[in-house]
Amino acid sequence: MNPALLHKRDSPRLDSVRCRADLGRAQRVVIKAGTSTIVDSDGYPSLRRISQIAEDVCAIRRAGREVIFVSSGAVGVGRNTLRRQAILGSSAFDRLHRTEERAPIGPNVLAAAGSASLMTLYQTLFSQLDTTVSELLLTKHDFETADRKENLSNALDNLLLHGIVPIVNENDAVTAGSRKSGDPFNDNDGLAALVASQMNADLMILLTDVDGLYDRPPSEPSARLIPTYPGEAAFASIQFGAKSSVGRGGMQAKIEAAMRAIDWGVPAVMVTNGAKPGAIQSVFNGTMSGTLFVEDPTPILEHEKANDVGLAVAQAHQCRDASRPLVDLTEGAANMSLLVVDAACHASDPPRDAHARVTHAR
Incomplete structure (x- = not known):
């Protein structure tokens, strides 16, 4: 991405990261939560994890930081919403004696139904913490022309200026099934990287269901957590496991999104476990958790x-x-x-x- 296209901002920027303690100086942060963090394996929203994210976001905002939240989970929540609707909309006789199969529900319908339910949940939780949220549903077209990117930047800037937490998601209701390999992003990890670079963020945090990047599937006993990503040369040696049953990306997508964000000028990216209490705040405390991505990892690797x-x-x-x-x-x-x-x-x-x-x- 051309540095001239990066959005200007008034707050001081984190120029470089030489140790984890430097992350405490980040002022503008993009936080992305994957479906495996937002939704339980049974399809219900994880109220514990979502509440913890809301508390962490509000805590770092009170510390003077600006936060943009990229949330997955609309399709997962929508699946549960429509399942409940099917039960409520049919009689007991129908449920016992129906023999014909219902037509399959596409991801666009699931996303449309789940988006409203998920935003209602976010509004309820954040309002208890005296914080207002807003929703922005984006598509690839919002990043393909200069005027649309400028409109997006102005909208996000004004929301942050008024103390509102923007909640960003892909507009799956109109994009599901239409993604191509050359698109600006193919999942919300890529969307978070685009938003972070467009808004000149200091830090991007990717919340997932494991502690970070491992050298092999974390279910294997010999798996080792990689505290700092040593560079693209290490990519070929990493053995990736199966993706989450509820998400679309996976750890490989997170590595690719992290490296794109770094290439586009974001100083640091952290991949960490969104299920752990205080996971977001621990990043700013310099805690040795998660996997850190930076442009030049050498000083951090030597320090470790x-x-x-x-x-x-x-x-x-x-x-x-x-x-x-x-x-x-x-x-x-x-x-x-x-x-x-x-x-x-x-x-x-x-x-x-x-x-x-x-x-x-x-």
Whole structure:
């Protein structure tokens, strides 16, 4: 994207990120929640997770930040809405004796039904926190011409200026089934990247149903979380698992959206678990959670490596200090301590209780 097309803003911008603590200086933030975060596996809206997102968004707004929220979930909520409508609109006799199959409902109808229900839920929750929200349903055409992009930027700017949280979603009611490979975006991860770059955001946060990017499917025991994405060279070595049953994107789509946002001038992108309480606020506190994407990850990778060495040294000192009392044990007490440790291992006894009994054995 041409930097000249980036929207100007009045607040100071986060120019570069050399460590996670720098994320605390982000002033304009785009937060995207996927369907797997908004909707439970049974199709109902996750009131706990949505309420937590609303509280986090309002908390960072009170800290003086501007927030644009990109929300998936309309199709998932719509599926449950129309299922309930089908039950309410038919008699008990029909439900027991109907033999013909109903015509399948397309995603455009599900999105249209779910969008209204989802926005009603957002308005209810945010109003309890004295925050007003607005809805913007976008299509690819809103990013294809300069005048439409300027109209979008002006609308978002004025909403932010008046303290309103814009809630953005793709207008699936009119775009479902019409997506092409050359479109500006193919899912809400791509839409969030476009909005973040268009609005000159400091940070984009992608909320998902896992802790971040893993080197292999997180269901595998040997899977390892990648705290900082080392660059495109690592992409080929990552093994991707199955996508969420309720979403359209997946982790591969999030990596692609994150790298596009970085290429388009967004200083940082964080992929983190939207199901964890305080997940959004922890990003601004510099907590070691999620996977961070930046243009030049080298300083952050070096910082993480130094911290890993420091942690290993600290653990070695802790083990040395904890082992010193064992030297002074008598032979009988030493044998007793081994029995205590063995029993603790088999009984999953908390280490502090086992340590207390070893000390008592002296």
